[in-house]
Amino acid sequence: MNALLWTLLDLLLAAMLLGLGWAAVATRDLKRGVALFIAFGLLLALAWARLRAPDLALAEAAIGAGLAGALLLAALRDEPRHEKLAAAHSRAGLWTLNLLSVLLAVVVAWALLCALEMGEGLRLAGAVTDHIGQSGVSNPVTAVLLNFRAYDTLLELAVILSAVLGVLALGPARRGYGLPGPVLGGLIRWLVPLLIVTAGYLLWVGAHAPGGAFQAGATLAAAAVLLRLGGVDRAGLPAAAVSRWLLAAGLLVFLGVGLSLAGLGYGFLQYPAGLAGGLILVIESAATLSIAVALALAYVGGWSRSGSTQPDSTQGGSH
Amino acid sequence: MIDFIAIVLIVTGIGFFAVGSIGLLRLPDLHSRLHALTKADNLGLGLVTLGTALLAGSLATAIKLLLIWLLVLAASAASANLIARHALERGDER
Amino acid sequence: MNNLLIWPVALPLIGSLLALVWPRRADWAGIGASVAALAVAGLVAADVMRHDSLELAIGGWTPGLGIALRADGLSAALLLMSSLVALATAIYATNYFTDAHKRADFWPLWLLLITALHALLLSGDLFNIYVTLELLGLAAVALAALGRTRAALQAAVRYLTVGLLGSLAFLTGVGLVYAAYGTLDMSTLAGQVRAEPAAWVALALMTSGLLIKSALFPMHFWLPSAHANAPAPVSAALSALVVKAAFYLVLRLWLDVFDVALGPAAAGMLGVLGAFAVIWGSWKAFRAERLKLLAAYSTVAQIGYLFVFLPVLLASAPGAARDLVFGALVLFALTHGFAKSAFFLGAGVVLQRAGHDRIAELGGTARALPVTTFGLALAGIALIGLPPSGTFLAKWQLMASAIEVGQWLWIPVIAAGSLLAGAYVFRVLGHAFGPGEGVGPALAWARQELPALLLAVVATAVLGLGAVHVWSFVVPGLAIGGIQP
């Protein structure tokens, strides 16, 4: 009975995911598409929770649906509301595409079922459990991200950096928003400090419970998004020269720790016993700042137009 | 006994959600839709959180749930206000 | 614990961060990091020569749970090539960007691109490779858009969407591999893969993602506009290095990891696509009106050759016969890397001096820019495959081996491709040596003219005359006496 209920709920969630995903990409109305996509992201967060991946549920809600949604909504301001289809699709072309898609789905599904059947019980979960005691943290996802596969995370910070540098190289920010009404203004006044506290909490708690640098950074960035929506043009970001340092901080500390350990005779990013937890927290703190500044700059869309924030200036303006 | 009360609260809360969603789909204009949505959702969520708080078994969790509800209240009040104001400015009441 | 392998990744990354925080000193950070990266690439190559292969298990965790960096002859050779090309291009770039803001935008992204390339070449972990592919892709797109012209932006948008689809296909394959074999480490995986559905579909997905990124015909459509509209130093890196990185991964997957899951028909199919690419790319290059577009289409063709090598390679008997083809393949990839970067840098000089790169109006270039024209001619020799370039030896070996394994089909393709290449190179030179005032007055401009010339000399003379060393470097056990091209 219980198992049947779970299966029914799973099927319902799966059907809703497919339906929303389909609706988000099938509509010609972009505004609608973006709204549906944000709803899709929230539903996806529910799916992560269902599949016992709370770290992902947090990240999806904050980054996948939250910040990506904010970015898409901001982009809608400049886009025409309705889109035309790409190059005139002939009926035959459309059918070929549909046929190929179905074929692809069937083949990948078949391979996935075969792979699931083959791989049960021999993946890396056991190895993680065996070594988590030496990792310095007790949240297994954080252990994988910041210790076992820390090198992935290092390069991932570089990915964020390259995307943001690409955005910055494309020119100055778009214009900001008007002044907020009393209700939004009031909300922002007490929500922003709350978000900052929450970010700190997420960063700290990541060592033993769901959370960590990415969720914390995204939460800080959400505060910046709110500030900008509330009429603060620069979204609380410091002057360009300082922002550059903050952007680099995560990678500088990460590399610095890794290479210093190598210099001290350990391997690159091989944390000495007993120090792992502390070093991971240091790395994560710097990474949180970098991620927050990067995501906030990506949302603002470039260096702010207002006066002293051009790349070459070293003087910080203030609000 | 506590379980029973909790389940009743949660089911009632879900009922409010359902009514709110029907209102969102069926009511004629933006303001009444907003009205249905915010009232029903806030009350519905309140009842659901109350029910789950009873089931949670620890005070700390219950307080966290209460905080979540308060946050959602604030956010939904603000967003409803924004939507209404935007509609008012644009004169788009549908 | 040998930490050497992290430095080719770490040094450009440090340079990038320095260039980011000190935009006014970005040139120095860029050149310094490039020189340092070249030096450690040399050290890696020297170590590979001594030990055949190197491994660094990052964090001290067994590969599988952790990530391993690995270097062997193939990756070390490509690492050395890419850091050399990167240094020459960086020197060129110091004189290319005149606007201080552009310069400050260029250097951090450029060094991130080099970081990604080196990380990709050294990575031994499939998911880590996905991350490096995304880093490479995003940095490349950002650099390609740096000119901010409408054409460049359009090309960058297409480059990005196509690249993202390629990465997602690759990632899906990685997921299947993890589900089936429970590991992401490539050398662990090599011992476990068998011929079965999960392996086939995973390989097919990863390969198709990489084919998109390596612009194999008919997935080449995004390349010419992206490469032709980027700033010259960027074009050089994109064409010489970035496209090749995707091919390198195909090679790794097919030869080292999934070799037991492969049928001969699969490689044949890639070979046929490669053959189409050779003919189509060369033809479009011949018809191109702009020098940079010609160079971009020529890349489509040259990537085609690399894929033609695959069926011949896999059909050759393991041992000396296969090693000969493999060495030729690496030689071809290296030579093209140097030649194409030289060609793009030369084209960049012409474009900057003349204000355009329309081939029909290049008259007088040889008189105004003798060094650059000479560089273009040398690079052209390598692109055609004339002696003494490395390409000549590589194509010769390819044809000899094709005959040996009975795959006659490729011979006319290679011949036709070379003829067409001759036609498009001599078309450029014909105009360049012709009369006219297409290009401004002659000036000594060493920082911009010399890098191209040096790269072209490496492609034509050094790799051609030193080919034996390339062979013995990438296939350590090979008897040198066996090579009689």
Added chain:
Amino acid sequence: MLPAEIIFGLTGVGLFTLGLRATLLHGSLLARILAINVCGAGVFLMFVSIAYQGAAAMPVPDPVPHALVLTGIVVAVSATALALALGRRLRESADE
């Protein structure tokens, strides 16, 4: 009963292909970005389903795919930001 990893794994495959199809079909950049994100979400769902296999018997599901997907989500949002910025510049260059 049908195990959750199979239900959500197949849902992931479905989202992957429908996102892929939509990316090839759409003309406007924003629509393509939405489609690519849906496509990516499908791939992530496959990973998390794989992690969930056998989770009933374990204290936690396999954390490695979770970490990989977290990386993937961040990469996806970075790419989205860059794509949107390119799109905005492109529109401005059309207006100029």
